[in-house]
Amino acid sequence: TAVVNRIAAGEVVQRPCNALKELLENCLDAGSTSIQIILKQGGLILLQISDNGSGIRHDDLPILCERFTTSKLKQFEDLSSIATYGFRGEALASISHVAKLTVLTKTASDVVGKKAVFLDGHLQGSPLSMAANQGTQITVEDLFYNLPTRKRALKSGAEEFNRSADMVAKYAIHNSGRAGFSLKKDKDTTPYVRTTKDATLQTNIGQIFGHAMAKELIEVATADSARLKFKMSGWITNVNYNCKKFNFLLFINHRLVDHAGLKRSLQMVYNAYLPKGTHPFIYMSLEIAPENVDVNVHPTKHEVHFLHQDEIVESIQQAVDAKLLGSNT
Ligand code: ADP
Ligand code: MG
Known part of the structure; x- marks a missing residue:
């Protein structure tokens, strides 16, 4: 054994x-x-x-x-x-x-x-x-x-x-x-x-990804949805800032995970604003009712599935789009 x-x-x-x-x-x-x-x-x-x-x-x-x-x-x-x-x-x-x-x-x-x-x-x-x-x-x-x-x-x-x-x-x-x-x-x-423990999220992003980028971050969030049992908050680059690669930091219930569908749909939102070949930085924290998150995931595969996936992705997409429109001045 x-x-x-x-x-x-x-x-x-x-x-x-x-x-x-x-x-x-x-x-x-x-x-x-x-x-x-x-x-x-x-x-x-x-x-x-x-x-x-x-x-x-x-x-x-x-x-x-x-x-x-x-x-x-x-x-x-x-x-x-x-x-x-x-x-x-x-x-x-x-x-x-x-x-x-x-x-x-x-x-x-x-x-x-x-x-x-x-x-x-x-x-x-x-x-x-x-x-x-x-x-x-x-x-x-x-x-x-x-x-x-x-x-x-x-x-x-x-x-x-x-x-x-x-x-x-x-x-x-x-x-x-x-x-x-x-x-x-x-x-x-x-x-x-x-x-350091007490530094803000924006300061820590700057510390790691560079202060020039951190200055271009805007805050994004969705309202707490009682029906879909989720909420999202995050920081994303505005439409004036281009990253060389797509930095997507996604946490669901405080665990670092991947979600190809969400990533793809966010890239699509940015595609409407950014020149071809340039990318955003996105940090996002999702809290989803634990009973709605799929349990059958292998420990080394960080791709996660959750209930109401399409609706949740769409509502995040809309929140991001609204922010980017607002930052496009
Ligand atoms: P799990 O986290 O799923 O409980 P682990 O094998 O990761 O299983 O850890 C086993 C147990 O060891 C934990 O439940 C916890 O009680 C204890 N443990 C492990 N690491 C720490 C830590 N850094 N501080 C306190 N307790 C710990
Ligand atoms: Mg453990």
Whole structure:
């Protein structure tokens, strides 16, 4: 079964950024306001993420990396909302099957921290007491050490770093006002991504995508629809600004996802205003009633489906079009 587990885990964690996304969402779920990430060779040698969230109860450590261990299912109704993004209580388990995973954690009521090492889902020895700040630090070392073909296929640390940096930057923008982020390459002293918790969304977009573009952003939103059970808010470039590529940052219920249909229909709106070959920047946060979001999505496929898709897309399209018309002066 070790081999079966490893292959299944390798499906869930296809590259370092898949692991990082799961770990990062765990930090946010734990109420963290500060998240620091260090990557060595794009996360292939080392991926470390530290937060100042709730911490993990030391009693929970022995089973932490067993499949389906989750503290996030409080009642049965939660199942539909919680299962929205495919898999629950599988991230740490999966990572521990394809890497060495070390957890250092301390809750508000603990006097000291505990450090626990996991391999193949199992705690190695017993956790060691150790000084720590409140929160959790997860260290993933030697990813895919036991999947040599995968490891060879992912030899470009630079490529893996860029994928992770892109993902972290998007989460940093989305979490403006909630959490500050920093992402460093191993030896670098200055972070590659750095946002502060209290900076505005627009400031953080400027920090990452350039201040010239951020100045051209306009705010867009839809009214809360009781019938379609959704609302949207976001920031988009006006009709005077052209990006070289289409930057589309889409969050649904605070998870970074893709939606080809929505993307296409927004590009169509801009096509009426922008010269051919130029593109917008769009950041959009959608909140949709969890029971209306499709649960049958593979963890590594971020394409999401939801109920009333056509109507929701159309109402977003209209909101964007109205804004662009207004900015076209
Ligand atoms: P899930 O997030 O679906 O519950 P995971 O495998 O990602 O499953 O995490 C398992 C459990 O470990 C979580 O439910 C949570 O209790 C705990 N956990 C993981 N990361 C953190 C963290 N950074 N801070 C606090 N608790 C964490
Ligand atoms: Mg998780």
